[in-house]
Amino acid sequence: xxxxxxxxxxxxxxxxxxxxxxxxxxxxxxxxxxxxxxxxxxxxxxxxxxxxxxxxxxxxxxxxxxxxxxxxxxxxxxxxxxxxxxxxxxxxxxxxxxxxxxxxxxxxxxxxxxxxxxxxxxxxxxxxxxxxxxxxxxxxxxxxxxxxxxxxxxxxxxxxxxxxxxxxxxxxxxxxxxxxxxxxxxxxxxxxxxxxxxxxxxxxxxxxxxxxxxxxxxxxxxxxxxxxxxxxxxxxxxxxxxxxxxxxxxxxxxxxxxxxxxxxxxxxxxxxxxxxxxxxxxxxxxxxxxxxxxxxxxxxxxxxxxxxxxxxxxxxxxxxxxxxxxxxxxxxxxxxxxxxxxxxxxxxxxxxxxxxxxxxxxxxxxxxxxxxxxxxxxxxxxxxxxxxxxxxxxxxxxxxxx
Amino acid sequence: xxxxxxxxxxxxxxxxxxxxxxxxxxxxxxxxxxxxxxxxxxxxxxxxxxxxxxxxxxxxxxxxxxxxxxxxxxxxxxxxxxxxxxxxxxxxxxxxxxxxxxxxxxxxxxxxxxxxxxxxxxxxxxxxxxxxxxxxxxxxxxxxxxxxxxxxxxxxxxxxxxxxxxxxxxxxxxxxxxxxxxxxxxxxxxxxxxxxxxxxxxxxxxxxxxxxxxxxxxxxxxxxxxxxxxxxxxxxxxxxxxxxxxxxxxxxxxxxxxxxxxxxxxxxxxxxxxxxxxxxxxxxxxxxxxxxxxxxxxxxxxxxxxxxxxxxxxxxxxxxxxxxxxxxxxxxxxxxxxxxxxxxxxxxxxxxxxxxxxxxxxxxxxxxxxxxxxxxxxxxxxxxxxxxxxxxxxxxxxxxxx
Numbered sequence: 001x002x003x004x005x006x007x008x009x010x011x012x013x014x015x016x017x018x019x020x021x022x023x024x025x026x027x028x029x030x031x032x033x034x035x036x037x038x039x040x041x042x043x044x045x046x047x048x049x050x051x052x053x054x055x056x057x058x059x060x061x062x063x064x065x066x067x068x069x070x071x072x073x074x075x076x077x078x079x080x081x082x083x084x085x086x087x088x089x090x091x092x093x094x095x096x097x098x099x100x101x102x103x104x105x106x107x108x109x110x111x112x113x114x115x116x117x118x119x120x121x122x123x124x125x126x127x128x129x130x131x132x133x134x135x136x137x138x139x140x141x142x143x144x145x146x147x148x149x150x151x152x153x154x155x156x157x158x159x160x161x162x163x164x165x166x167x168x169x170x171x172x173x174x175x176x177x178x179x180x181x182x183x184x185x186x187x188x189x190x191x192x193x194x195x196x197x198x199x200x201x202x203x204x205x206x207x208x209x210x211x212x213x214x215x216x217x218x219x220x221x222x223x224x225x226x227x228x229x230x231x232x233x234x235x236x237x238x239x240x241x242x243x244x245x246x247x248x249x250x251x252x253x254x255x256x257x258x259x260x261x262x263x264x265x266x267x268x269x270x271x272x273x274x275x276x277x278x279x280x281x282x283x284x285x286x287x288x289x290x291x292x293x294x295x296x297x298x299x300x301x302x303x304x305x306x307x308x309x310x311x312x313x314x315x316x317x318x319x320x321x322x323x324x325x326x327x328x329x330x331x332x333x334x335x336x337x338x339x340x341x342x343x344x345x346x347x348x349x350x351x352x353x354x355x356x357x358x359x360x361x362x363x364x365x366x367x368x369x370x371x372x373x374x375x376x377x378x379x380x381x382x383x384x385x386x387x388x389x390x391x392x393x394x395x396x397x398x399x400x401x402x
Numbered sequence: 403x404x405x406x407x408x409x410x411x412x413x414x415x416x417x418x419x420x421x422x423x424x425x426x427x428x429x430x431x432x433x434x435x436x437x438x439x440x441x442x443x444x445x446x447x448x449x450x451x452x453x454x455x456x457x458x459x460x461x462x463x464x465x466x467x468x469x470x471x472x473x474x475x476x477x478x479x480x481x482x483x484x485x486x487x488x489x490x491x492x493x494x495x496x497x498x499x500x501x502x503x504x505x506x507x508x509x510x511x512x513x514x515x516x517x518x519x520x521x522x523x524x525x526x527x528x529x530x531x532x533x534x535x536x537x538x539x540x541x542x543x544x545x546x547x548x549x550x551x552x553x554x555x556x557x558x559x560x561x562x563x564x565x566x567x568x569x570x571x572x573x574x575x576x577x578x579x580x581x582x583x584x585x586x587x588x589x590x591x592x593x594x595x596x597x598x599x600x601x602x603x604x605x606x607x608x609x610x611x612x613x614x615x616x617x618x619x620x621x622x623x624x625x626x627x628x629x630x631x632x633x634x635x636x637x638x639x640x641x642x643x644x645x646x647x648x649x650x651x652x653x654x655x656x657x658x659x660x661x662x663x664x665x666x667x668x669x670x671x672x673x674x675x676x677x678x679x680x681x682x683x684x685x686x687x688x689x690x691x692x693x694x695x696x697x698x699x700x701x702x703x704x705x706x707x708x709x710x711x712x713x714x715x716x717x718x719x720x721x722x723x724x725x726x727x728x729x730x731x732x733x734x735x736x737x738x739x740x741x742x743x744x745x746x747x748x749x750x751x752x753x754x755x756x757x758x759x760x761x762x763x764x765x766x767x768x769x770x771x772x773x774x775x776x777x778x779x780x781x782x783x784x785x786x787x788x789x790x791x792x793x794x795x796x797x798x799x800x801x802x803x804x
Contacts (some may be wrong), residue, residue, distance in 0.1 A: 030659075070566065071573040074574070075573035163795070163797060168692070283688050286683075288566060382794045392562050
């Protein structure tokens, strides 16, 4: 038997390690591979032969791994060039050296594109190594899959923070707006999810071009009514011409994606400058939302774990390459159920799944019932966390830091 | 039997409602008062006769109240003037109207000062109404009491966020600093508490005058060693001349206290401008830390509840006025134990309990063992929260919003 390699890429999530744990555990239950190697810091580290043997991880460490947020193998934002074989050849050389047949890549859009590119290239060249994708992204913007692992826990965290900050905000009688900013890039899933609390007065999503006049009129209406206005905005909110509401602070990351942040501050300033509220508070969830283990959704962490197991099991088929595992939603006896499938990586990669505009109410008023029905089953349940002697949830030492 | 009144003031905490719940429950177990009234929005609302009858709250609602962060009665920052009787007389008039003998005021330094002022005045005037303080503050800056209810849960939340964001921060190999900013005004307890994680490279507290050169030298040393530097700063960090590190953004609240925030951003910019790191990330915990119910410490929420019960019970003594309930630390069989006491409000009010400077290591290197021993017992245990059908912890509808 040969070996397999599993790596993580892109921004971390709260449950990306559960998918890693699923691959490792599945191979202990059904040893398809002699060794399960972890690739450290994604493709970037693998190309430097930075591997870590995960084969014999104890069940206890596996449990702790599942409740550890962020990426335990480390991550990267290094993207393989499609028109340059150098990295491809180097990768296969490393895989050959360690007798690795299959590489599992846990990541978002770009990582699924990498899986697609590598498998296409390998097939064309008659190279035996295979590449399998396991999806994750807190932004929930991948196609094919019903929802992305990591999103629901991010949404649960955002909901808890909205609930808490809304209470905090309402203890004083003073006139004031509150703006909470969430991640989500160009998809409004995460920001939208906060309507579940029932506490959001106005919701600004990237799916609808931002109209300053309409927005300020709604803020005014709300302030006139109750002297308070709790606003949630996605970091990716933008005007019709594409300019981000946070403009001025936007830069690019290595992938040509804008690094966002500041939409909340911008909205607050806009409201204060317009004289609609004398003051405002801003809370930017930033990366705390995607890497918090005190708001894991049990549904999310379980599905992420099972996607890892599903990828491992399906990969025993020697034809299985360039594929991504996923789940689709079904209802059995009226109850939400995840049905596991697999599909070609190209269908996942490089598209952005937006919130359907028909689920978005006009004038920043929130979401329709369809959206609530979509999100609610995903944020149910809480895992029974193991706490350390310091009184905080136990986490493993990241493999890339050992 | 007469009635009693309980109100909350100042910034909310995660467990301030547990103290309220303690007063209400204690009166059901031992009905010293016919009615327990809640005063809405502190003194400000009480002066407008905004009361809510809490006497017959169900045990279930009491449980939910205990796990609801923020101030369920609403709060205020209205301070009674010591040299003007108008408000005092109005307050007594309202109390007379509702046959209220005793007012419990849950709050921080300013509220304890209010308890002191009212009781002194009433004694002098031969007025029978009595005033009792129940302390809280996330800043942990009250004298007499070993630690303030609300602080430990804020510290637990901060620790969990440090743990999570530290993992998130370390997934990439890129050179970068991370700065987490906590609340804490002029006391570094909350910022200091994050050392429990073992993840903090440099710690900036208000107890030590900020020295830019020394600080930057330490950041450089850390960056040179590992290309990363995880920094925690208190919002109240300041230079030797008193200027806040966050200067430029400081305003005043109604009490003449500076409204802080921005120290994290300022430190990051300082580091980037000095060319020590090419980039940095900032996370401002802001009010999320003080009002989050997913990081309640079981020790904290229990003690807050019991302080409410203690205040209720002691108030049956007709001499008990101008007093504040508190606990002091003892160890029984080597185990932490809270010993309940009561002391004059004047000893609590208008002083700031700083972190002892002998517990602070030089050059921003963190804290001594004494500090760990102080903080660790306080953040132990997690209450078994009741979740609602949306998958988030259940909270009550604030009384000031009913």
